Amino acid sequence: MNPLKILITTEQYPPILSGVATVVSELANALSRQGHSITIATKKITGRESVASSNIRIVEFNIQGNFGSFYRGETKAYIDFVLSSDADVIINECTQTWNTDLLLPYLDQIHAVKVLHSHGFSLLAFESRNPWANLKAKIYYGSLTKYLKKYNHVLILSNNASELPFFKRQQFINYDILPNGVPEHLIAKSSKIIGDKPYLLSISNYYPMKNQEFVLRAYYQSDVSAKLIFIGAAQLHDYLAQLKALKQSLDKQYGWKDVEFLYGISRKETEDYLKASALFLHGSKLEAFPIVILEAMATGTPFVCTNVGNVKNLKGGKIIHNESEMAQAITNLLKDKSQYVRYSQLGIDEVSMQYNWKAITHKLSSILGLTN
Structure with a gap:
C-alpha cells in the first residue's frame, strides 16, 4: 500500500x-x-494549538454562518486551497456544512478521489423550527x-441512515456503509458486575434535542435509588438551568433523589465515569449513530436508549x-x-468485532481500494 496524501475537510x-469531531x-x-499524509481543513477557533499533531x-x-443562513469570511481562500491541493483523496465530512457546501459547484474541478462522508441528512429526519432553513433544505436536497453523482464514494453510517429514503427516491446506489467506532483502549476485557454503590450515567451536550429531561423524568419514575450523573460538554439555550429546575420540581413530586450535573470535565475523567457506571441512559430525539452508545458498550455498560438512528440494531x-x-x-x-451481564458482554463483543477504529x-x- 503506497502512502497517499489525504485531505479531510470538516467544520x-x-x-x-x-x-x-471525534x-x-x-x-x-x-x-x-497507516503511513498516509493527512491534512485537515477546518474552522479557525481558539485553543486548537492544544490538539495539534x-x-x-x-x-x-x-468562516462563519450555518445552514439556513449564508457562509461568509474566508470562503474564497478555502475553495482556492482545495482546488489547488495535490491530495490523492479528498474526504468531505457532512452535508449542510460550509466545508462541503462551498465545494459542491466545483467538484468537476477536483481531480482527486472524492469522498463524501455523510453523518445524516438531519433536515430530512427532523424539521427545523427555522422556516428559512426548511425552505433552503428543500432547495438544497432538490439539487x-x-x-452526489460527482463523488467517487459516498459513505453513510448504517442500514438505518436518514439518507436511505432519499437515496431510494433518487435511485442513487453508489454508497457504502462506514460505521462509527471507539478507540481500542476503551474496550473492556470482561463483562461488568453491578457494584455496591452503582450510579447511572448520561453523557450529552446540555441541549433540548439531547432531551436530558426525558431521562430525568424516567429516573424519578423508576424504583431505583442509585445516583444519576449527567455529563455535558456544552450548554445551549440555558438548558442546564432548566434541568436543575426540573429536578427540584421532581423532588417535590417523587421525593429527593441524588442527581449531579457535571460540566467541563476532561475526556479522561468522562471515560473514567463511564467505566465505573452501572447503566448508560440516553433520551435523545435525533441521532444518526451515537458514539456515546458505542462507548458505553465498549466499557460493558448496558444502555437504555430511545429509538433513534441505528441503536435498535x-x-x-x-x-x-x-x-x-x-x-x-x-429497574429491571x-x-x-x-x-445485565448478558447485555454487558454482548456490547463488548460487538464493539470488539466491528465498531472500533482499527476495523473501521x-x-x-x-472501500477506497487501498488494500489488496
Whole structure:
C-alpha cells in the first residue's frame, strides 16, 4: 500500500467536543498510523494549538454562518486551497456544512478521489423550527443528487441512515456503509458486575434535542435509588438551568433523589465515569449513530436508549419508546443480574468485532481500494 496524501475537510474538529469531531479525529489518526499524509481543513477557533499533531497538518479558515443562513469570511481562500491541493483523496465530512457546501459547484474541478462522508441528512429526519432553513433544505436536497453523482464514494453510517429514503427516491446506489467506532483502549476485557454503590450515567451536550429531561423524568419514575450523573460538554439555550429546575420540581413530586450535573470535565475523567457506571441512559430525539452508545458498550455498560438512528440494531442494551418504559428498564436491569451481564458482554463483543477504529479504518481502506 503506497502512502497517499489525504485531505479531510470538516467544520468540526478537536478541541470542539462533538460526535463528528471525534469521528474525524479518530479516522485521521488511524489513517496517519497507516503511513498516509493527512491534512485537515477546518474552522479557525481558539485553543486548537492544544490538539495539534506533528503527524497531521491542520489548516484553518475563518468562516462563519450555518445552514439556513449564508457562509461568509474566508470562503474564497478555502475553495482556492482545495482546488489547488495535490491530495490523492479528498474526504468531505457532512452535508449542510460550509466545508462541503462551498465545494459542491466545483467538484468537476477536483481531480482527486472524492469522498463524501455523510453523518445524516438531519433536515430530512427532523424539521427545523427555522422556516428559512426548511425552505433552503428543500432547495438544497432538490439539487443534491447531481452533486452526489460527482463523488467517487459516498459513505453513510448504517442500514438505518436518514439518507436511505432519499437515496431510494433518487435511485442513487453508489454508497457504502462506514460505521462509527471507539478507540481500542476503551474496550473492556470482561463483562461488568453491578457494584455496591452503582450510579447511572448520561453523557450529552446540555441541549433540548439531547432531551436530558426525558431521562430525568424516567429516573424519578423508576424504583431505583442509585445516583444519576449527567455529563455535558456544552450548554445551549440555558438548558442546564432548566434541568436543575426540573429536578427540584421532581423532588417535590417523587421525593429527593441524588442527581449531579457535571460540566467541563476532561475526556479522561468522562471515560473514567463511564467505566465505573452501572447503566448508560440516553433520551435523545435525533441521532444518526451515537458514539456515546458505542462507548458505553465498549466499557460493558448496558444502555437504555430511545429509538433513534441505528441503536435498535445494537446488542448492548434496551430500546425504549417513552419515559415509563425507560423507568421500567432501569429497574429491571439493576435487579436482573443475568440479563445485565448478558447485555454487558454482548456490547463488548460487538464493539470488539466491528465498531472500533482499527476495523473501521481497514474497511475505509478497502472501500477506497487501498488494500489488496
